[in-house]
Amino acid sequence: MRALSERRALEITFPRVQGYCQSVRNELTVNWSTVPVLEIDPEHIPSEVELRAAIPTRRALPSLFSPGHVDHATLDGYFDAARRQELVFDIAASLTSEFTQRHGLAPHIVFPQLVRITREYLNERVIVRRGAAMEHVLLGQYWQQVIEQLGLAIHSDIPNEAPIVPRLDPVRAEGSTCDVDFWTSKPVREVTKSHVNLVTADTDRWEQTAAYFIDTHPLVKAFVKNDGLGLTIPYQDGHTLHDYIPDFVVQLLGGTKLLIEVKGYDKKADIKAAAARLWVGAVTASGRFGRWEYRLVRRPTDVVTAIDDVEQMSF
Numbered sequence: 001m002r003a004l005s006e007r008r009a010l011e012i013t014f015p016r017v018q019g020y021c022q023s024v025r026n027e028l029t030v031n032w033s034t035v036p037v038l039e040i041d042p043e044h045i046p047s048e049v050e051l052r053a054a055i056p057t058r059r060a061l062p063s064l065f066s067p068g069h070v071d072h073a074t075l076d077g078y079f080d081a082a083r084r085q086e087l088v089f090d091i092a093a094s095l096t097s098e099f100t101q102r103h104g105l106a107p108h109i110v111f112p113q114l115v116r117i118t119r120e121y122l123n124e125r126v127i128v129r130r131g132a133a134m135e136h137v138l139l140g141q142y143w144q145q146v147i148e149q150l151g152l153a154i155h156s157d158i159p160n161e162a163p164i165v166p167r168l169d170p171v172r173a174e175g176s177t178c179d180v181d182f183w184t185s186k187p188v189r190e191v192t193k194s195h196v197n198l199v200t201a202d203t204d205r206w207e208q209t210a211a212y213f214i215d216t217h218p219l220v221k222a223f224v225k226n227d228g229l230g231l232t233i234p235y236q237d238g239h240t241l242h243d244y245i246p247d248f249v250v251q252l253l254g255g256t257k258l259l260i261e262v263k264g265y266d267k268k269a270d271i272k273a274a275a276a277r278l279w280v281g282a283v284t285a286s287g288r289f290g291r292w293e294y295r296l297v298r299r300p301t302d303v304v305t306a307i308d309d310v311e312q313m314s315f
Helices: 005-010 075-081 084-101 109-126 134-138 142-152 206-215 269-284 303-313
Strands: 013-015 017-021 028-030 038-040 048-051 072-076 126-128 153-158 165-168 174-176 189-190 199-200 221-227 231-238 241-245 248-252 257-262 291-295
Touching: 005 221, 013 189, 017 231, 017 269, 028 109, 038 142, 072 248, 109 126, 109 142, 109 291, 126 134, 134 142, 142 153, 142 231, 142 269, 165 199, 165 269, 174 269, 189 206, 199 206, 206 221, 206 248, 206 257, 206 303, 231 269, 241 269, 248 303, 257 269, 269 291, 291 303
Parallel strands: 038 126, 257 291
Antiparallel strands: 013 174, 017 165, 028 153, 048 072, 189 199, 221 248, 231 241, 248 257
């Protein structure tokens, strides 16, 4: 897999985004399209544990059946004191601390707004499965996710206020299809509108079919399969940071660059899509890399409609 010098006119460049920064002054609003739904599932929360003195067996292993009294620890007492209003205030207080420290905002101005935003988030963006409770948001695995996602989505709607912009790799801020050069054992297909000589196929049919529709679309100037390219989108799932790698980068004739993901069922699709919308919004707002869009399609044939819709938005 390598970039072809004779196809240099089909080069695609992109920013190497590590995170985001923003400028907020006074009035706060939320870009809800970048906030994924949070699902509180009791299967992921141990509601009760048994505790016993750590007396090892003859094999030097701890055992529940060793001598001693067994204590039962549950979350009931913890959540008895945690009411919805307290939960709202706790989240808003954490966000207020972040915004006052990062942006020098007056707490008495932003805290009431963050209370309103937090209440709307809990009502509209949190799904509580049977056996769980809204108060489980206080648990670390959910708490950090709420603070991170709301913190990135909140911005100011003051005219001329600086929006969310990307924080770029300080060593290398921009990547290019010129950098693609690697060996692969995956099946490959030849294409004509790509700076890179071939397209890898990670699935039996879907991606090569999508690549065909992109390669033959009259509104496409160039495209590349995002394999060995280095274009990643940072996102957080619980306490863990991940990199989302969308399937294709498409350069349209009108100048817009389009990220396309061809995906069937994916339990993290909502989180990844929200991260991608945040990414393209921040990159576009920076003014350095042109206009970017993102589309998630469920079938390979849908890439045609996605390209048509995005290009139509240019006019």
